[in-house]
Amino acid sequence: MQDSFRYLDFDEELNISKDNIGRIIDLALKESNTDTYGKETHEYINFVCRKMTADHNISEQAQRELSDYGCDIANMAGDYSFQKGFKEGVRLFRTLMSL
Numbered sequence: 001m002q003d004s005f006r007y008l009d010f011d012e013e014l015n016i017s018k019d020n021i022g023r024i025i026d027l028a029l030k031e032s033n034t035d036t037y038g039k040e041t042h043e044y045i046n047f048v049c050r051k052m053t054a055d056h057n058i059s060e061q062a063q064r065e066l067s068d069y070g071c072d073i074a075n076m077a078g079d080y081s082f083q084k085g086f087k088e089g090v091r092l093f094r095t096l097m098s099l
Helices: 021-030 039-056 060-098
Strands: none
Touching: 039 060
């Protein structure tokens, strides 16, 4: 097991345009397993669980709880980031429209 974590695989940008927005919405509606916090975060949560298990010999129940806590933290951080990003996006849009 490695003692460090390094994983970079950023999601591809959507590049939404009037020509492809229908296809993007259709694909999003059909997606049954939407990733809520990204592949990199999921991999890091798994890394932390493996590291804690190897270093501290924690039980399977504790491993599941640790994974659940990690997922909860990732979801809370994602929600907060979305809200902040949305507010900044609206502010930018208003600024651009006033120019």
